[in-house]
Each structure stands twice: as structure tokens, then as C-alpha cells.
Amino acid sequence: MTESNNQIKKIFVEKNSLTYPLSQKVLKKLKEVPVEIIDCEDEVLEKYSMLKDPIGKGKKTLLLKSLKGNFIKPCPCTPHYIGCNYYIINTDLNCPMDCSYCILQHYLDNPLLTIHVNTHDLWEELDKFLHCHRQRFIRIGTGELGDSLALDPITERSKELISYFRKKTRVNFEFKTKTLNIDNVMSEEPAENIIMAWSLNTEYIAEKEEKGAPRVKDRIEAAFQVQEKGYRVAFHFDPLILYPGWEQGYGAVIDRLFSRINPSRIAWMSLGSLRFPKPLKTLIRKRFPESKIIYEEMIRGIDNKLRYFKPLRIKLYQEAVNTIRSYSKERVPLYFCMESKEVWQKVLDKEPGSKEEVEAFLSLLPSYKAANI
């Protein structure tokens, strides 16, 4: 079990979800942790909302429940900027790590580590969804409203997801993580359409702003191991953060990345600069009083989120892209998360007209590309 799972001090289980196999598996793995059976999550959520630092306390509490709505949703992206047509699967919510910039602090009403245990509904929904979209390629992943592998040692969900998606050849499935929890993934046979992605930052930012997350060099090492096993990998430099020494910091992590990872096995890399809705700024100030990331020069973007003033973003991206390109030339597909056409044009010399164009550029498998382009 990982350190992050050791921090769970209490488990709440919705009464009607208690008998599901995933609930039983988790309860068995965490048999030392006190369990309370509840009628519905609202009674717990109300209690937590009245606690001091509910977000911090929620990271020590696990909620096992059935998801009533849909597991699969289009990635919400942000208005007025270019998206990538990605789909997200909300298997788990929240994350035991405590990154100062994490949007989930603001985005989710529920601060508890939540596992949606009605897995049978997930497979059924996935079958229907993929059938409806059988004419196109799909990029889909679990790492949007929670870290894909943070709770994997207790859920072992990665094994089932790999086994499900390996047969879906028109789908690129992505695990997105900061953790080193790759044991379950390593025990499975890799498939070309299963992509193991890591969120990367500089060691400085990881140490200062990503509480509970592994060192960046260790994340790269984990990526190296899964690549050696045969998986394709991906990397997300998001959020890129300005601080004194950022040029050297990002240069060093990209150098390290390419010293270990074969560029031809990188499915994609994304770049996104720090951005957040204004209320998150207050949350960061209060929850992370030592953090200085909110004091850089930011403006209110057309989506109303705070983001770096455009010339600063462009400088940040150009530096990162130049270093990446020095290693990978054009081989690694690069894209921006939530950026404007102008930024795409100025930094990548591409101007995608729509999210569908970005998707087309990213989603084709190497074999498919070779045969069709």
C-alpha cells in the first residue's frame, strides 16, 4: 500500500453500495480503518463543510458510493480557448496528494476521496458510448477529477481498465498520474492504445507546491519502467509555473525526461500554464500561505479565469517547446491545454480551427498513421 493510502483515517460506505465487489475489495484492503455505513453522502458532506479545512480533512476520508449519473463526460475544457475533444471517465474523485494549484479544491463540492463502486454500470455505459462513437477515434482517460493511479493499490481498477480497453483499437485510453503506483499496470500485458501519462513539473515546484507527490525524477523513472514494459507514455507539463529560475528548472526536467524516455514511444505531450478561477486564488492563499504562485503577473482571460499575461505565457511555452524540440524534433505530438489560437500559432506554428482538429492530430495510433497518412 502506498503512503497516500495509509493516510486514510475513516471510510464511509453508502448502504446500498456495501455489497458491490469493489466495496468489499477496498474494505478488505483497508481493514484497519474505521468504517461507517451511511444512508446517503449528503449527511457526511454537510458535516465536512462545517469543518475547518474540509479539503485537507477530506483527503484522509474515503467515501465508497455508487455514481448516479454518467461516468463518461466530455472534458469541460474552458470557454473561448481551444480544447482537444477529450473524454473523461469519473471513476474516482479527488486525490490524496495536496497540490496548491489543484482546481479540484474549487471545482468539486465533495472534498472526500471518493470511489465510485458501481463498476458494472461503468462497463455498460462504456459499451454504449463506444458503440455510439464507433465511427471516430476517441481519446479518453480517468485522470481529470482525480489521479488515475492514486487509489489503484486499493481498487486495482487499472487492471480492469487495461483489459477492457486493449480490445478497443479505435480508442486511446490514458492513465494520468503523479504517483509511482505502477505495480498493477506492470502486471498486465501492455497494449498500443493504453497510454501511461505523468504530470510533470520542476523539482522545485514539486517540492514546494505538490504536497505528497513523488519527486519528478522518480515519476520519470516510473515512466521509464512502463515504457520498458512496452506501454506508450505521455507527459503533461501542466501547470507550467513562473518563478525565479523557471527556465533552468523546466530545462532540467526536460533534459532528464529525454535522457530516459524514447521520444518515439511518447504518444503526446501537453503544455498548459497556471490558470484558475478567481475563487481558487483565495483558497490557495488560505490553504497554502507559503505559496507564491498566485502572486505572478496574471490577467483575467476571456474565459474569466486568471492566467499569466499572454507575452509571459508565450515566453514560458517557447522555452519549453524549444527544449523539447531539441530532443524530439517533430516526432512528439505537442498540444496546448486551454490555449488561444494566437498562442498555438506563435509557439507551435499551428492554428487548429477546432478541438476536432486537435483531436485528429493527437488520436491516431502510430500504425494507423503510417498506413493512412
Added chain:
Amino acid sequence: MRNMRFTQIDIHKIDTADKRFQISPFYSIGPLIPSLKETGLLNPPVITKRENRYIIVSGWKRLAACQKLSISLIPVFVMQEQSDREIFKIPIFENLSIRDYTQIEKAVVIRKLYDFGESPENIIKKYMTLLKVPPHYDVMDAYMKIDKLNKKIKEIAHEKKWSFGTLELITEFTENEIQALYPFLKELSLNKQKQLVENIFEISKKRDVSVKNLLSSREYLKIQNQENLSSVQKAEKIHLLLRKKRNPTLSAWRESLVKLNDSLDLPEEMTIMPSKFFEEDMISIKLDLKNRDELKKNIDKLKELSKKEEISLLFDPLSYD
């Protein structure tokens, strides 16, 4: 009326020094005077007894206006003695039914409820919802801190109706820092007060310099020591300097654009504007026209403008660098 009796009382028998139930420490009795003169006191204040003294539960303004007009015998409702916590509900609900509270008043209500022994859970669930504030512990905690701010800053905040966010931020300043900021804050408009508080806080955090040291640095002292400037002008200059320091790149771009505009020698009717914060590579040209001739003249002017070398800089703001 339950637990209340109506009577007339000599105003001097009321102990106005006991302010335990007072919610708004800042009020004006001006508008009440003509009404009292014309119609008398229509809505009697509520009082109660504590240790053989009468103290005010609600109706501070009405009482002060009566005192001003030397009215000595006034109608009142006397509440039966109950706990402070029970009685405090009267002014809370009475005010809630007629107006919204300012943030300063909300802070008073929350802190007094707490002091009167109301449970934090009840304050959060019942009262904070009534006060239209998010029912969270952290918010309650912030209001308790806001209530502890010094009276002068609370008065500005009350008058200008500061937002919760600005007040919450100012609770992060030390008393000395607030004292140092006060002379500037009191001279500015609401929006500039907010910006000044945010900018100085963020600059001091980013640079790890105390607000006091920041305001003692050469550039700021120079403004403060300029004898030919009024206190309003000094406050405005400090505000502008802080804005520039907080956003140096954006300020430099804005200055470049002003210079560029000047160099283009535009007619008065024509204004060139970038997108908000230069976020989009697009400019707008605004024309104020009175008639067709002016339109024609300006179209010619635009044609001339399009031939100028500098105009391309407007479409490629990065090259300002």
C-alpha cells in the same frame, strides 16, 4: 406581543453606553430628523432590563434622533428579561426584514452570536444562511477576524460597502500595516481601495517585504513627501505606482500602446483600443461621427493610417518588446 410590554419611558433612564445588542456602529440620524418632527416616533425602540438598567435592543438611530430633538418621553417596547442570545434575535431579524447587512454588520452579528453562546454549528447552518453568506467554518472564522479590525478601517469598509474578499484580505495585514495604509485608503474610491489592498498585499508577499518597508521605500516616500500634492492626489499616485509594480509587463505594454497612439497622430474622433489585457490579437478602432462628411474624412484618414509603418505594431503586440 409575546414577552413584550408597551410603555412610555424617560429617555434618560436608558443606558446607551451598553451596546451589547448593537449591530451597526456606524449610522446617520440625518434622514430621521424631519420624519420625527413631522410625525413623531411611529415605531417604538425595543429595550430590556439588565441589572436594574434599561438597555437598547433595537432602535439606536431612533433613540439618537430623539435625543437630538430633546424629546424626553418616548414610547418603547420593553422585553422581558431573557438570555442575551435570545434577545439578540430581535435586532437580527428586525434588520433582516428591511435591508441587507453590510459585511461589517454581518461580522458583528456572527461574532456577537458566538459571544452570546450560540453554537458554531447553529451559526453556520442557521444564521449564515440567513445572512446570505456561504455556510462554511472558514467563512465564519474570517468574519470573526473581520470584526476585530480597527474601528477606522471598519468605518471605511462599512461606508463604501467593501466586499467580503477585500475585508478578508485586510485581516491578513498587521495593525501597523493597516495604520500605514489608512491615509491612502480613506481617499480612494471603492474600486481603487480594493486594488490598493490587493496590490500591496501581493507585492509584499511576492517580494517577502513587509507592507511597512514597502511604503518606506524611496519611490513611495517621494510621493508622500511631495508638499504640492493633496492627500487625494498622493493616494492616487500611490495606487498607480502599486498597480504598475504589481503588473510590470502589462503596464509596460499599456505605456507602449499610448506612445504608439501618440505617434500615429490620430484625429480626436478616432480611438484605437487593444483587446482586454491584450488577450486577443485584435484591435478595435472607435469612430465618433456626427455626419456623412465626417465619415468620409475619417475613411480617408484610415487609409492614410494603414500606410504607416507603425500601424503593423498594433497587430503584433509582441514586437513592442
